[in-house]
Amino acid sequence: xxxxxxxxxxxxxxxxxxxxxxxxxxxxxxxxxxxxxxxxxxxxxxxxxxxxxxxxxxxxxxxxxxxxxxxxxxxxxxxxxxxxxxxxxxxxxxxxxxxxxxxxxxxxxxxxxxxxxxxxxxxxxxxxxxxxxxxxxxxxxxxxxxxxxxxxxxxxxxxxxxxxxxxxxxxxxxxxxxxxxxxxxxxxxxxxxxxxxxxxxxxxxxxxxxxxxxxxxxxxxxxxxxxxxxxxxxxxxxxxxxxxxxxxxxxxxxxxxxxxxxxxxxxxxxxxxxxxxxxxxxxxxxxxxxxxxxxxxxxxxxxxxxxxxxxxxxxxxxxxxxxxxxxxxxxxxx
Amino acid sequence: xxxxxxxxxxxxxxxxxxxxxxxxxxxxxxxxxxxxxxxxxxxxxxxxxxxxxxxxxxxxxxxxxxxxxxxxxxxxxxxxxxxxxxxxxxxxxxxxxxxxxxxxxxxxxxxxxxxxxxxxxxxxxxxxxxxxxxxxxxxxxxxxxxxxxxxxxxxxxxxxxxxxxxxxxxxxxxxxxxxxxxxxxxxxxxxxxxxxxxxxxxxxxxxxxxxxxxxxxxxxxxxxxxxxxxxxxxxxxxxxxxxxxxxxxxxxxxxxxxxxxxxxxxxxxxxxxxxxxxxxxxxxxxxxxxxxxxxxxxxxxxxxxxxxxxxxxxxxxxxxxxxxxxxxxxxxxx
DNA sequence: AACCGATCTGTGAACGTGCACAGTAGCGGA
DNA sequence: TCCGCTACTGTGCACGTTCACAGATCGGTT
Numbered sequence: 001x002x003x004x005x006x007x008x009x010x011x012x013x014x015x016x017x018x019x020x021x022x023x024x025x026x027x028x029x030x031x032x033x034x035x036x037x038x039x040x041x042x043x044x045x046x047x048x049x050x051x052x053x054x055x056x057x058x059x060x061x062x063x064x065x066x067x068x069x070x071x072x073x074x075x076x077x078x079x080x081x082x083x084x085x086x087x088x089x090x091x092x093x094x095x096x097x098x099x100x101x102x103x104x105x106x107x108x109x110x111x112x113x114x115x116x117x118x119x120x121x122x123x124x125x126x127x128x129x130x131x132x133x134x135x136x137x138x139x140x141x142x143x144x145x146x147x148x149x150x151x152x153x154x155x156x157x158x159x160x161x162x163x164x165x166x167x168x169x170x171x172x173x174x175x176x177x178x179x180x181x182x183x184x185x186x187x188x189x190x191x192x193x194x195x196x197x198x199x200x201x202x203x204x205x206x207x208x209x210x211x212x213x214x215x216x217x218x219x220x221x222x223x224x225x226x227x228x229x230x231x232x233x234x235x236x237x238x239x240x241x242x243x244x245x246x247x248x249x250x251x252x253x254x255x256x257x258x259x260x261x262x263x264x265x266x267x268x269x270x271x272x273x274x275x276x277x278x279x280x281x282x283x284x285x286x287x288x289x290x291x292x293x294x295x296x297x298x299x300x301x302x303x304x305x306x307x308x309x310x311x312x313x314x315x316x317x318x319x320x321x322x323x324x325x326x327x328x329x330x331x332x333x334x
Numbered sequence: 335x336x337x338x339x340x341x342x343x344x345x346x347x348x349x350x351x352x353x354x355x356x357x358x359x360x361x362x363x364x365x366x367x368x369x370x371x372x373x374x375x376x377x378x379x380x381x382x383x384x385x386x387x388x389x390x391x392x393x394x395x396x397x398x399x400x401x402x403x404x405x406x407x408x409x410x411x412x413x414x415x416x417x418x419x420x421x422x423x424x425x426x427x428x429x430x431x432x433x434x435x436x437x438x439x440x441x442x443x444x445x446x447x448x449x450x451x452x453x454x455x456x457x458x459x460x461x462x463x464x465x466x467x468x469x470x471x472x473x474x475x476x477x478x479x480x481x482x483x484x485x486x487x488x489x490x491x492x493x494x495x496x497x498x499x500x501x502x503x504x505x506x507x508x509x510x511x512x513x514x515x516x517x518x519x520x521x522x523x524x525x526x527x528x529x530x531x532x533x534x535x536x537x538x539x540x541x542x543x544x545x546x547x548x549x550x551x552x553x554x555x556x557x558x559x560x561x562x563x564x565x566x567x568x569x570x571x572x573x574x575x576x577x578x579x580x581x582x583x584x585x586x587x588x589x590x591x592x593x594x595x596x597x598x599x600x601x602x603x604x605x606x607x608x609x610x611x612x613x614x615x616x617x618x619x620x621x622x623x624x625x626x627x628x629x630x631x632x633x634x635x636x637x638x639x640x641x642x643x644x645x646x647x648x649x650x651x652x653x654x655x656x657x658x659x660x661x662x663x664x665x666x667x668x
Numbered sequence: 669a670a671c672c673g674a675t676c677t678g679t680g681a682a683c684g685t686g687c688a689c690a691g692t693a694g695c696g697g698a
Numbered sequence: 699t700c701c702g703c704t705a706c707t708g709t710g711c712a713c714g715t716t717c718a719c720a721g722a723t724c725g726g727t728t
Contacts (some may be wrong), residue, residue: 050456054388054713054715056714058713095438095445102434364705392712394713
């Protein structure tokens, strides 16, 4: 027993003008008299009219929706502070333009096929790619669909295929490494993210840029962005380099784990060991001691990601990837 | 320069039957000959045809999409393990039926208006309500729209308005409280969630059911489901009841914070103080000592939420709320 | 007086589907 | 032979919108 919705005809009748004029008034066509515009506005308010997207879609060949493709196993995704910010920004900015956000997962093969069917079916105007891995077959497939696509954070090895907005991971890592050196730390180690993610690779590269020959394999340990991963890696580093006096950790969450292990094993932070994080996520200011870290302008990255996508959809031709500078946030741990 | 997509006409031509037969074949109408069905299948594969949802929508008055309304400030949402599971389950199960999931936030007034416009515009077949508060005006407004709606977790004070699937918070809390009593604990305290959430209220009620007169105001402290909130509350409890020997914490994340504070203030867990959590979220097995907690069958809750919604959409008439039993998971902290 | 451009308005067609309806063919029974 | 029934197929219309086009009105210019 669904109520019948008012159509553009009802609005036309109520406002005493024709369908065409109502449509023009609603879509901001300049050739509408002030009187007609007012009448239409009143009639819309009166009838509670809302445009029928399906009908519009049918003729404009646009859907008014964008699909966010999550290609990471989701447990990890939700540990990622990036994602939370992005989701909020995306829903806001897209909603402002009356574009709706459709979520799809692309974990296994079946998922991917569904995504491709959806895309090929023309059900979306654009694609928002989240944390795709370098080897992800989805990237190529999406490329083939010819739909506007952007990524939030670069996709390792596909930087030229899909435009993106990202923080400058490499320079951010350099900032932290330089700071640790300036503080007189001599045995600086690092815990990285997974090496098939830009955050893993580029932050390590930045670290090596500054440490040079001191960045031996011995002082590098790989983590997986989780708190437990940070704990594991910290244990391994302490076993291998018992006299380390600094550790640059590739994410705040892992750094929180590292802090716990350091305390557990009797190191005092920052006196014995300096700890640097990355992200400036909420967890950074809730640890003891509070984390010195590298701030990523996540809001701006997210904003820019959406802006790029909308620009592509509007047909502005090819767009350039954008990276944003990071900044050092000095608290207590280093 | 978008490519022209094949329509049902193209498929009809390629398979040598009429539009109508193709439509029937695609929608599983039984009155289609085996030969026609095969021909249509082949033609679909050949042409790469995918149904145009807008056109279908226009005639069926169905949109094939469901909107997930996030009414909580999102920072909190992402601390909630519930949400992650729900999102994964929702995308999977809905995708199986070719229903797409649209995300909308409903934080402020503007957001809410947008949501209502979207709903009223008939852009969705159903609503999935996430962590709405008891005072949320959205609930009433949604109700007025007459669209199928379900909530994941009950909405305090509106249990009869909107059907839901949830874990049995009250009985879960009883299980934990009974266990602590059985272990011979004498000064049992509790840290609750916010009292305007079912998890906050019902878990406290369950606690009081078992503790009876011993559940005085003095042993109850309210938290906000965050780790820091748990720390704050634990400090407050220790100040007020220095000789407490057990604390039942309304979420694992808060319990993790409580554990840290207990260690910091020289209490040994579980010898001096037993700690019980709630959720059995991933964090529960990564604390030291590992958390004894109450397991919620989140997967089943999520599955059931989606099932209820689909049932409502299919017009199965009114549906009953469902609650699932919880179970005690005994680890090290109690 | 005739014409022109600018501004505004109304109308028919098209978008791609599902559904109701009107067929057609084949077959068994009266 | 005719009828009715079942199994299947084809066709016109409607869904609600936008867009192109064809007017209409009006002030100003030739």
